[in-house]
Amino acid sequence: MNGDKLRSVSEKTINRLSLYRRLLENRFGKGHEHVFSHELAELACVTPAQVRRDLMCVDNSGSTSRGYSVQELVREITAVLDAPGGQRIALVGVGNLGRAILSYFSGRRPGIAITAAFDSDPSLAGRVINGCRCHPMSELSEVLRGSEIGAAIVAVPASAAQDIADRLVAAGVRGILNFAPVPLKVPEGVFLEHRDMTMSLETVAFFARRSLGDAE
């Protein structure tokens, strides 16, 4: 389809495409059939030029004086973001955060499903939480090998995270979303996103304080 364009799309653009799609779905639900780049920009809190630039990587239906067709745009962004048959994700670590993630994603996005969870607590084994089956940690490799899972969420304590990451990669996982408060080492070719809450919160605290100082 639009193969080569996709090779070079940046992470930030993919992030925003994900956001645009949700905003558009929501907007379409409200009866709007078309959007202008400045309207979508307003919803997403970015500039209109940014929206148009981002949309260059979707196989865009083009546009008229009415702007973009919401429905077509959603379809085209989906063609870029989602795997044709949907994508399966594993969750490792079913503590407070892991459960929050399960409950949040349960059936929320059609293209993505968390289909297996793992925890070192044996009492969770066999339980089904928000439609997702929990397995003992020891079965990680085995369960992943028999599945179509290509990405995983790591929500375990810092001390366990690197070991888990190694095992995930060995089992064929090529994308990791890491919530553990420690940077992970993964081989070239494995995509890694580190979402460190401590970093986020300390950063917000810093700039909040600086803002106050600026005002005075």
Add this chain to the structure above:
Amino acid sequence: MNGDKLRSVSEKTINRLSLYRRLLENRFGKGHEHVFSHELAELACVTPAQVRRDLMCVDNSGSTSRGYSVQELVREITAVLDAPGGQRIALVGVGNLGRAILSYFSGRRPGIAITAAFDSDPSLAGRVINGCRCHPMSELSEVLRGSEIGAAIVAVPASAAQDIADRLVAAGVRGILNFAPVPLKVPEGVFLEHRDMTMSLETVAFFARRSLGDAE
């Protein structure tokens, strides 16, 4: 102290300083008194040049052929990041995610404390979770006004998020960490960080798939 340098520090640098500090604390716990930039870089998964560049904004003790003194570096980063008397944070939304955040931050960082939580569920009012008192949502402005809280975490459903943000800003909050899956509008001068799990997960899924494709 090092006032003007701080005006221009980027968000990314502050993020990494937060990370460096934790890695250093951990390292010092293991008996290392000194680090080289390439060692810290290895721990943080960045380049040595990046580390040195980031450290330019701390009032650095300088360095010798032994590298940086871990203890001093921690102290200097703390002088940049933390408010002198510690910083208080509010949490809005005590659902699954909110509880995960409370349990995670409970006593973890000395410079930061989540001192008030709010939820629209009246049955939570008055309860204390991980040392943090829950208030009914209606008391948000009142409680914040009588406090030193300058930043807040938003962990409510999308539909409530903008209203909460407006009330937080009106009550004097100058930094918001937003976990709701919707971009928030805040006035100039209020720092906003949007941590959207759907965006993160869809992005990881996309690049995991692309990685697989690259390999084939």
Add this chain to the structure above:
DNA sequence: GCCTGTGAAGCTATTCACAGCT
């Protein structure tokens, strides 16, 4: 007139590369 798509400019962040120090 007001939109989109996009080359070019402008900005920000990262890395290079080397002077200066021990």
Add this chain to the structure above:
DNA sequence: AGCTGTGAATAGCTTCACAGGC
């Protein structure tokens, strides 16, 4: 010899500004 601190170069991202279309 091997480190830090930093000007200069590079790479990456965003915005400008305008040609072309309805």
